[in-house]
Amino acid sequence: MSDLFQNHAAKSGPVECLGQTFPSDEARREHYLKLLAEKLKDPAFRKIEGFPVGSDEDILALSDPPYYTACPNPFIGVFVQHYGKPYDSSVPYSKEPFAADVSEGRNDPICNAHSYHTKVPPKAVMRYILHYTNPGDLVFDGFSGTGMAGVAAQLCGDQSAVQSLGYRVDANGDIFGETRNEQGETKWEKVSKIGVRKSILNDLSPAATFLAHNFNSASDPIAFEAKVKKIYDEVRAECAWLYETSHTDGVSKGQINYALWSDVFNCPECAGEIVFWNVAVDPDAGEVRERFDCPHCSKNLNKKALERVWITKHDRLIGATVKHAKQIPVLINYTLNGRRYDKKPDLGDFALLEKIEEKDIPYWVPIDELPDGFNTRQPKYSHGITHAHHFFYKRNLWALAACWSRADSPELKFMFTSMMYKSTQLCAPLMSNYFAALKGQNRGGWVGKERTGTLYCPSIHSEVPIFPQISSRSSSAFVNVGKIENVAIGTSSTSVLDIDSNSLDYVFIDPPFGANINYSEMSFLWEAWLKVRTNNKTEAIENDIQGKGANEYRQIMTTCFKEAYRILKPGRWMTVEFSNTKASVWNNIQTAISEAGFIVANVSALDKKQGSINAYISTIAVKQDLVISAYKPNGGLENRFESSGGTEDSVWDFVRTHLSYLPTVKVRNGSLEFIAERDPRIIFDRMVAWFIRHNVPVPMSTHEFQAGLLQRFVERDGMIFLPDQVSEYDKKRMQVSVAPQMEMFVSDERSAIDWLTDFLKRRPSTYQEIHTDFISQLGAGWKKHESKPELAALLEDNFIEYDGTGEVPSQIHSYLSTNHKDLRGLEKNSPALVAKAKDRWYVPDPNKAQDLEKKREKALLKEFDHYRAFTGRRLKEFRLEALRAGFRAAWGNKDYQTIIDIAKKVPDEALQEDEKLLTLYDLALTRTEDGI
Known part of the structure; x- marks a missing residue:
């Protein structure tokens, strides 16, 4: 360093x-x-x-x-x-978002x-x-x-830390990162400065x-190690007796390395006590059995059928009677003269535990009451753990308290908190490693650790003494x-x-x-x-x-x-x-x-080993750690928006600014990736959210927006660029053989329309030609409460069918003349071309699309009125597009209460899983709470 x-x-x-x-x-x-x-x-x-x-x-x-x-x-x-x-x-x-995936281990x-x-x-x-x-x-x-x-x-x-990431650092402290093209050629570009x-x-x-x-x-590592050694020596001299166990010779005393404890249950048939370890653990088979026989009546049982045995005792620390699950030690691993041994606990071990129970711990220990919570219920109700000190067997609590009383610096407390959970009843042995060790196989340590993300007391748990933990943690717990x-x-x-x-x-x-x-x-x-x-x-x-x-x-x-x-x-x-x-x-x-x-x-x-996903097309595709890059718009955009009052100019000002923040090129393993944020539909959604947040009506329809977008900006491979950005993309595009493709996931009516739009742009088709591909998209990813639309209705409401009258539309003409040699060079009114084009659906031009959009919006709002009139508790099935249209209309009319009322009729998961509905609902709540 x-x-x-x-x-x-x-x-x-x-x-x-x-x-x-x-x-x-x-x-x-x-x-x-x-x-x-x-x-x-x-x-x-x-x-x-x-x-x-x-x-x-x-x-x-x-x-x-x-x-x-x-x-x-x-x-x-x-x-x-x-x-x-x-x-x-x-x-x-000026920074583009950090667009590369990051993979860094936690070890x-x-x-x-x-x-x-x-x-x-x-x-x-x-x-x-x-x-x-x-x-x-x-x-x-x-x-x-x-x-x-x-x-x-x-x-x-730190130069060595930076270089460990694969960066190069020159004599001036400039940091360079490696990039590769499709041919594998390396280029080093400046990233930052040390x-x-x-x-x-x-x-x-x-x-x-x-x-x-x-x-x-x-901190000072030498001073730290000296303090740890001092504490270790003092506490071991004082508390070593807590972990003594007799050797098989009945005379020598070893020091416990760890002990395994087991819950004790009653048989529901004969009420005989059952030690879970004795009946469930099968060392020969190398497994913990799901079913086993009662040792008293031979009744075949599983763990769920057992009744827990409880013991009642007086807790002197809190001055109250407590009821705890009965547990007993079943295996002790100890060291004597440098050698390790295993044994079953003997009478001397049980006598030592009784002796410890009778004594008062001469140090402060925490006795905080366990709060009622999602994670705290399992230890509370399964084992009777109601206070902080109940998590520990008493000898571990005693030794840890002795150490804690001597921890007079932050780094010492840091070391002891790092040992804390492994010192409790939450620590579970790794049974697969234990069975492997019995067979002489080296599978690593089996003493185990607590389950992450929960406070779970297992039925078989490890008691790990404080002293071996100090020995193993003193250097690894030191951070400098x-x-x-x-x-x-x-x-x-x-x-x-x-x-x-x-x-x-x-x-x-x-x-x-x-x-x-x-x-x-x-x-x-x-x-x-x-x-x-x-x-x-x-x-x-x-x-x-x-x-x-x-x-x-x-x-x-x-x-x-x-x-x-x-x-x-x-x-x-x-x-x-x-x-x-x-x-x-x-x-x-x-x-x-x-x-x-x-x-x-x-x-x-982040931290991923497989291919990328498109998080915007299907929220159900979120299967791994993701990193969201978001920017705070500069003051110029905000000021211009306030002065313009949300006009059409504000729309294009926002788009222009937003495009400048988006990554121009995303490369993975030498291949170009589709940049989802440059998709015109995503850009439209971002613009609408911007206007809604400012409580200003959106001044244009989606089709007007899409048409204006193509007039003002540059399109490449389905993505929108600023004129001064596209040259960089074109340069990279020339180096790869395959254009980036956007994955489409159909999960609701809106995404179904988007899929059809992309399909028909590439291949104007008849209903029969569309149907097979369309049906294959309506799979398991469909949203639970969203009613599935008929293909015929989607086509009728959003696209145009050529009926063979008049000239063949340009979109169909271009497709047919490109893909059918016998139709090339024909006029748009050629009988052969008309015959081939008849009954094909295609994407309408913006002017006709606006008329369709108005017609569709009217139908959606009519359906929304049915939801408004619904008197039941919850809508079981509905059209998200109708809800979105109704929420947008209510928002534009400042009718926030309608949004709130309808939201109560929608199942919670449906509302929470739709970003557009959720945004309008949340803002409506804010407006009503603020009295706006």
Whole structure:
């Protein structure tokens, strides 16, 4: 690593902090702790959205101000003013979205240092930061988790880290990336420049920001190892007896490496006790049986048929009687004189456990009550775990508490939190590896870990002592990544930030996605030990226990995106990493981004190994992690729109600006890809969303828009370009043999019409010729509540059939003369040509299309009136196009209540999975709430 990552803690003497000089780093910390302590006394400060649950003393103990606070960071504004550069519209900035797919593994020392519920590899984030920013720029992550965006921003200043991504760095610090054409020829193009970027990190979770602080700080590795050794020696001397076990000679004592515990059940037939391990685990067959016989009555059973055995005891820590699931140790692995042995627990082992139970732990341990939640119900009701200390067997709790009492630095607490979940009853053995080990096969460790994304207590679980964990974690848990002065970290909701508008250079966000992970529940144990807990009122998740569905999730995300929009400089970019396969969540995120004011310019893949997908044509195709690139329009566009009042000129001004932000070329493995955002239909949708967000009627129909688009801009391979962009595309197009093709997914009436339009443009056809191909498109991807239209009706309402009267239309003439040698050179009224053209459907020219569109719109609104008159609870089947037409008409009439009323009749999943309906519904809710 470079000088950037030298030992920060070893510095002595004066230090500079945000323009002030202090005699030492400790003096800096004491100065800002006093300021923070005064701030904590302000009631208004504590009312900030997302202020965590914790005492002043505990918040101050965790914090390292001004760079990190375990509460809203009141110094972030000063950090931005000190390091940032004010927005200057005269300074040129022009970046296409980062359009390449990114594949970076998570198995690196930084990612492995401490687990977390989700974590984007910092090297993946580096590529985006290098593309969008310059050295010294300010990067913001409002859902920062463990702070990987901050790590990535710092690593942009480390030459070896940059080179590990495949970039080249010259003597001037310029970074070059490799590109290849279809012939495999290599070209190196300048990407960026070496240099640290500053970062502002914010998260609702105190556990997350605590980890982010550690990941983004440098320490003294020698001093750290010395402290760990001291703690290890002291605690082992004091607590080794907790893990003693007798050897088979009955005299020697070994040290337990790990123990396996099993749940105990009752047989429903004879009420005899059944140890699950004894009946279900079959070492010879190498499996955990689904069915087994009761050892008492031979009744054939499965686990679901068993009744759990409960034990009742007095819990001295909380002063109450508790009921826990009965568990017993069934296997002990221990070490004696350097050799490992396995044994079944003996009387001495059970006597030791009883002795431990009778004693009081002489250290503080967390006794926080487990909140009622989606993830907390399983340990509560399956095992009786109601408080934080119940997750641990008592000897592990004792030893961990002894270590924690000696952890007097952030990096030591970081190491012990990294061990925490593996020290609990949540840790499950990897049974396949266990069976392989019995056969002498090396399949890796089998002691196991907790299940990710949930708090699940398995029926067979591993008790992993503290000491071997310290030995294995002391070096891997040490992170020496950067300098804390390069980051500012706060703990609060991203909905309200003490940052000036138009002041940050780039936003990277990996937010929660729907109900994927309940972060506050999953961080419960860490935060219980840290003594500061998440205030989950504004946690952006779907959680029935918290009373948050898809609407609440979207509203919270919209508020956060609006704040990100406010603080980002005009013309700059936001990257959103998306990892949810549900179309409803995809639409909620896109709607929230759009309502905040951002405009989506590209979607690419992250961490993926297979081919690309077209995320816009079919939301059901979202099967992998995606990255959304969205920009904040520059002030010129906004100002011109306000002055023009939403005229036709505003439409083309928006399109012209939007096209300038889109990628000109996307190449994968030397082949050109279709750029979905340059599809005329997608451009129209973006324009309509822009007008709707400004509460201005769209001044033209889709057919008028499509016609005007082709008059003003350049079309290539179904994509629209600015005149000064198309030469670059044409140059690349000449180097490849196959034109990029857009995939079409038919899932509703609108996409069916789009498919027919593309089909008939290429091949004007008769009904019979269309029918077979069309029917093959109506597969499993069709939306659940959308009524399937008849092909004849779609053709009649949207296209024109040549009846053999008059000249053959140009579109049909061109197709036939190109594909039939005997028809070439014939006049348009030639009998042979007319005969061949008769009964073929074709795409109408814009003037005739407008008449069809008006006719169709009238029919759709008539059908919408039927929905309005519907008196039942929910519409079971409907036409999305009729709903869209009705919502648009109601919006134009400022009849927001109709939108809300009809939305209540539509199944929730249908509304959530349609971005157009969802946007109008959400904006209608906002208008009625604001009294507009």
